[in-house]
Amino acid sequence: MRSRTLLSLLTGLALILAGCGDSNTEPTGELALETISATSTNAVAGSVVVPAVRVVKGNSAVRGAVVRFSVLAGGGGLSATSVSTDEEGKAEVFWLLGPEAGVQRLRARIEDEVEEFEVTTTAPVVGQKYTGRNGYNHYQPGSLPIILSVPHDGTLTPAELPDRTGQDADVRDIYALDLANRIADALEDLTGKRPHLIANNLRRGKVEPNREVGDGAQGHKLAERAWYEYHNWIDLAKHIVTRDHGKGFYVDIHGHAHAIARNEIGYLLTANDLANPDAVLNQAGFIDKSSVANLARQNPSQFANLIRGPASFGDMLVKRGYPSIPSSSDPAPNGTPYFNGGYSTGRHGSRNGGTIDGLQIETPGPGVRNNASLRTAAGRAFAEALLEYMQLHYGFDLKK
Numbered sequence: 001m002r003s004r005t006l007l008s009l010l011t012g013l014a015l016i017l018a019g020c021g022d023s024n025t026e027p028t029g030e031l032a033l034e035t036i037s038a039t040s041t042n043a044v045a046g047s048v049v050v051p052a053v054r055v056v057k058g059n060s061a062v063r064g065a066v067v068r069f070s071v072l073a074g075g076g077g078l079s080a081t082s083v084s085t086d087e088e089g090k091a092e093v094f095w096l097l098g099p100e101a102g103v104q105r106l107r108a109r110i111e112d113e114v115e116e117f118e119v120t121t122t123a124p125v126v127g128q129k130y131t132g133r134n135g136y137n138h139y140q141p142g143s144l145p146i147i148l149s150v151p152h153d154g155t156l157t158p159a160e161l162p163d164r165t166g167q168d169a170d171v172r173d174i175y176a177l178d179l180a181n182r183i184a185d186a187l188e189d190l191t192g193k194r195p196h197l198i199a200n201n202l203r204r205g206k207v208e209p210n211r212e213v214g215d216g217a218q219g220h221k222l223a224e225r226a227w228y229e230y231h232n233w234i235d236l237a238k239h240i241v242t243r244d245h246g247k248g249f250y251v252d253i254h255g256h257a258h259a260i261a262r263n264e265i266g267y268l269l270t271a272n273d274l275a276n277p278d279a280v281l282n283q284a285g286f287i288d289k290s291s292v293a294n295l296a297r298q299n300p301s302q303f304a305n306l307i308r309g310p311a312s313f314g315d316m317l318v319k320r321g322y323p324s325i326p327s328s329s330d331p332a333p334n335g336t337p338y339f340n341g342g343y344s345t346g347r348h349g350s351r352n353g354g355t356i357d358g359l360q361i362e363t364p365g366p367g368v369r370n371n372a373s374l375r376t377a378a379g380r381a382f383a384e385a386l387l388e389y390m391q392l393h394y395g396f397d398l399k400k
Contacts, residue, residue, distance in 0.1 A: 029057045029058025029059070029060075030057065030058070031055065031056075031057055031062070031110070031111060031113060032055070032056050032057070032113060033053050033054075033055055033067070033108065033109075033110055033113035033114065033115050034053060034054045034055075034056060034115070035051075035052075035053055035115050035117075036052050036053060036054045036090060037050065037051060037052035037092065038051065038117065039051050039095065039106075039117050039119050040119065041118070041119060041120060042119065042120050042121075042122070043097060043119050043120075043121055043122075044097075044121060044122055044123075044124055044130055045097055045098060045099050045100055045101055045121040045122065045123055045124060045236065046096075046097060046098075046099055046124065046139070046232055046233055046235070046236030046239075047097050047121075047130075047132075047229070047232075048094050048095065048096055048097065048132070048133075048225060048228050048229045048232055049094075049095050049097065049119060050092050050093070050094060050095065050225065051069075051092065051093065051095055051106060051108065051117045052090055052091065052092035052093075053067060053090070053091055053092075053108045053115050054085070054088065054089045054090050054091075055067065055085050055089045055091065055110055055113075056089055061085070061087070061088050061089030061090075062085060062089050063085055063086065063087050063088075063089060064084055064085060065084065065085045065089070065091075065110055066082050066083070066084055066085075066110065067082070067083050067084075067085065067091040067108050067109070067110050068081060068082050068108070068109050068110070069081055069082075069083065069093045069095075069106060069107070069108050069109075070106070070107050070109070071095075071098075071104075071105070071106055072105040072106060072107050072116070073103060073104055073105040074097065074098040074100070074102065074103065074104025074105065074119075074121070075098035075099065075100065075104075076095060076096050076097045076098035076104055076106075077096040077098075077232075078093050078094065078095060078096065078106075079093055079094035079096070079213075079224065079228055080093055080094075091108070094224065094225055094228045095117070095119075096228060096232045096235075097119060097121055097232075098121070099235070099236045099239035099240065100121070100123070100239075101121050101122050101123040102120070102121060103118060103119075103120050103121075104118070104119045104120075104121055105117065105118050105119075106118075124139070124141040124236070124240075125141065126141045126142060126143050126194065127141075127194075128140075128141065130233075132225075132226060132229035132230075132233075133222075133225060133226065133229065134156075134158065135156070135201055136154075136156065136158075136200070136201055136202050136207070136226040136229065137198070137199065137200055137201060137202075137226060137229045137230045137233065138198070138199055138201060139196070139197070139198050139233040139236070139237070140184075140194070140196070140197045140198075141196055141237070141240070142184075142193065142194040142195040142196040142197065142237075143193045143194065143244070144187060144191060144193045144194060144195045144196075144398060145241045145244075145245040145247065145248030145249065145390065145394070145396060145398075146187065146195035146196070146241075146248060146249055146251070146386060146390070147195060147196040147197075147198070147234065147237045147238065147241060147248065147249070147250045147251070147348075147356070147358075148180045148183060148184060148195050148196065148197045148198070148251050148253060149197070149198045149199070149230075149234055149250070149251070149252050149253065149344060149348075150173075150176050150177045150180045150197075150198070150199040150200065150252075150253050151173075151199075151200045151204075151208075151209040151210045151230070151252065151254070151344060152171070152172060152173035152176060152200070152204050152210065152254060152255075153172060153173050153174065153175065153176040153177040153178075153199070153200075153255075154172075154199070154200045154201040154202040154203050154204065154206075154207075155172075155201070155203060156201050156202045156203060156206070157202075157203050157205070157206060158202075158206065160222055161202070161206040161207065161220060161222055161223050161226075162206075162218075162220055162223075163205050163206065164204075164205050164206065164207070164208060164218055164223075165218070166208075166215070168204065168208070169204065169205045169208075170203060170204055170205035171204060172203065172204060173253075173254050173255035173256075174255060174365075174369070175255065175365075175369040175370075175375060176253050176254060176255045176363070176369070177199050178369075178372075178375055179253060179255075179363065179368070179369055179375045179378060179379060179382075180197060180199070180253045181197070181379075182375050182376055182378070182379025182380075183195075183253075183379045183382045183383050183386075184197050184379075185379065186379045186380040186382075186383035186384075187383045187386070187387070189383075190383055190384070190387060190398075190399055190400070191387070191398045191399055191400050192400040193398070196237035196240070196241070198230060198233045198234050198237065200226070200230050202226060206223065206226075207223045207226045207227055207230075209227055209230045209231065209343075209344065210252070210342045210343050210344050211342070211343050212343055213227050213228070216343075231344075231347065231348075234250075234344070234348050235348075238250070238348065238354070238356045241356060242354070242355055242356065245396070246355060247294075247355035247356065247357075247394055248355070248356050248357075248394075249356070249357055249358060249386070249389070249390060249394070250345075250348045250349060250356050250357070250358030250359075251358065251359060251360075251361060251386070252341075252342075252344045252345055252348075252358065252359070252360040252361070253361055253363070254339070254360060254361065254362045254363065255362065255363050255364070255365065255369055256337075256339060256362040256363070256364060257364075257365065258336075258337040258364070259337075260336055260337070260364075261323070261364040261365070261366040261367055261368075262322075262323040262324055262325055262330065262364060263314070263317055263322055263323065263324040263325070263361055263362065263363055263364065263368070264324075264325055264337075264338050264339045264340075264361070264362035265312075265313055265314050265324055265325065265326060265327075265359055265360070265361050265362075266291075266339055266340040266341030266342070266345055266359060266360035266361070266362070267290045267291050267292055267307055267340070267341060267345075267349075267359055268289055268290055268291045268340060268341045268345055268346055268349070268351060269281075269286060269289070269290055269307065269340055270340050271332065271333040271334075271335075271338050271340065273286055273289075274307075274308070274326055274331065274332035274333065275332050275334070278304035278305075278309075279304075281303060281304045281307065282300060282301055282302075282303045282304055284300065286303065287300055287303050288351070289351060290303075290307075290349075290351060291341060291345045291346065291349025291350065291351050291357065291358045291359055291360075292306065292307075292349065292350060292357040292358070292359065293349075293350045293351050293357075294350035294353075294354065294355050294356075294357055295350070295357045295393055295394075306393075307326055308326035308327055308328060308331045308332075309328055310328060311392060311393070312326065312327055312328070313359065313385060313386075313389050314326050314327030314328075314330070315327045315328050315329075316385035316388050316389055317381065317382070317385050318330075320381040320384065320385060321381065322367070322368070322378065322381055322382075323367075325338060339360065339362045340360075341359065341360040342360060344360070345358055345359060345360040363378070387399060
């Protein structure tokens with residue numbers, strides 16, 4: 001009797017365990033791809049939209065299925081071309097809309113199942129201000145061959161975004177955006193036209209645009225979207241400048257608190273690079289790694305002059321009363337603190353090709369940013385230096 005009872009218990013337990021296993025079996029039925037988040041049918045060129053699909057078999061979501069996304073029309077880009085579905089069977093991608101007005105199309109595919117998305121884009125209008133999702137970024141289109149960006153003066157701290165970790169997670173370049181706006185105002189006063197201006201409005205502790213996306217957003221989807229919006233707008237401005245002028249100049253504006261109150265101009269050349277004599281600095285290896293590589297290759301023997309001689313942006317600021325490094329008077333850091341340019345300078349300058357050269361400028365508080373009157377004067381001086389630089393190196397006489 002006891003053995004029969006034990007056998008019955010074991011048999012019952014086996015049936016229960018088998019039943020539990022059945023709940024984790026592969027879903028049955030035909031594979032299907034469904035649109036669950038259609039994009040807006042209209043958007044400004046250069047915006048970021050988020051199409052999403054769901055993969056199902058029968059009535060069950062399929063987790064871990066790989067959906068492949070591809071741009072069919074419009075020249076835009078994607079944050080990824082292959083996305084695995086989550087526990088709800090969902091896959092989404094950041095669609096970086098192309099820079100021209102017109103119809104843009106995207107396809108999502110898994111096996112023989114296809115869903116397509118379509119957006120009609122309009123061209124950005126000079127004089128208008130465009131904001132990204134929740135105002136986390138903004139873009140003010142211009143008509144000059146000059147692009148300004150400000151990554152670190154944002155103040156927004158939305159609860160939906162987790163706090164970043166890292167040594168620089170919450171250091172703000174205070175008044176850098178106001179300085180950029182005053183540079184833009186001075187350029188308009190001098191030329192009758194405005195530069196392109198892109199700004200991140202989030203605290204650096206939420207999103208860091210001057211790092212690659214893995215570090216800058218640290219894996220959070222909404223933070224990643226803000227990161228992509230910021231850089232896609234800079235890419236849009238570069239496209240417009242190249243299309244309308246053939247070439248142009250990008251300036252990434254920062255602020256520093258180093259003991260020496262000077263503008264630190266970064267061309268992606270390290271302090272050790274700048275310690276070399278001019279004859280060494282003129283070699284192709286230094287030109288190729290710089291953010292002004294396109295301009296420098298036109299006259300390689302004058303590269304050192306372009307970086308720290310009379311033809312340099314640093315010298316153009318120095319003669320207007322703003323100490324700067326590198327320049328003729330301050331050619332190399334020689335052990336003192338110096339920022340040589342970050343992610344944005346590398347991505348948007350000409351190191352990796354194109355005809356948009358660029359630099360990062362770290363401005364001091366004393367003499368430049370610490371009060372409104374300083375920022376107004378500095379904005380004027382920086383604008384004048386930019387116009388002199390554009391005329392000397394690009395042949396653009398932009399003054400009205």
